[in-house]
Amino acid sequence: MAERIVTMIDAAAIAARVQELGKEITRDYQDKPLVLIVVLKGSFVFASDLARAVDLPLRIDFLGVRSYGEGTESSGVVQITHDLSKPIAGEDVLIVEDIVDTGLTIAHLMDLLRTRNPRSVKVCSLLHKPARARVEVKVDYLGFTIEDKFVVGYGLDFAERYRNLPYIGLVERE
Ligand code: IMP
Ligand code: MG
Helix, strand or coil, rough: CCEEEEECHHHHHHHHHHHHHHHHHHHHHHHCEEEEEEEEECHHHHHHCCCHHHCCCCEEEEEEEEEEEECCCCCCCCEECCCCCCCCCEEEEEEEEEEEECCHHHHHHHHHCCCCCCCCEEEEEEECCCHCCCCCCCEEEEEEECCCCCEEECCCCEEEEEECCCEEEEECCC
């Protein structure tokens, strides 16, 4: 079956929103050092743009996760495939996610990171699908709220494809 990608959020709209988020984060942390934790793989495109929109002394680290689940549904059981390179004790930490869907992945990551005694942990997600929430998650910095549709591009994949699209699109079967 052929697939067609229909643009949902174009590159210019993403870029404008990322600049706004960067300004908000810069204002809130007021020259304090911040650790951006990039959740791989989906967040790598968003995080690279966001990092350059934040004017703070930044440290950037990566957390590789794999969520065990059936098909496109996450189970909330998260396997760490690549851990942080340094401790985060006493640091202000901002988790950068591509999308909060059921919320199970981010809830698990918040619990995990809190055991390492950071000074604070906040969440920045490009996308949020509130219709599918299974646990309540506070997204401190949010790019866009979207309806319950499977999206790809700008880092997000469908079976590892489409991460390199410069926009967010919907997968349509034709
Ligand atoms: P959650 O645990 O259900 O919140 O799932 C979060 C993860 O599922 C995200 O980090 C994505 O990797 C993946 N995901 C959820 N919805 C989508 C989507 O619409 N497109 C691509 N990946 C998605
Ligand atoms: Mg992800």
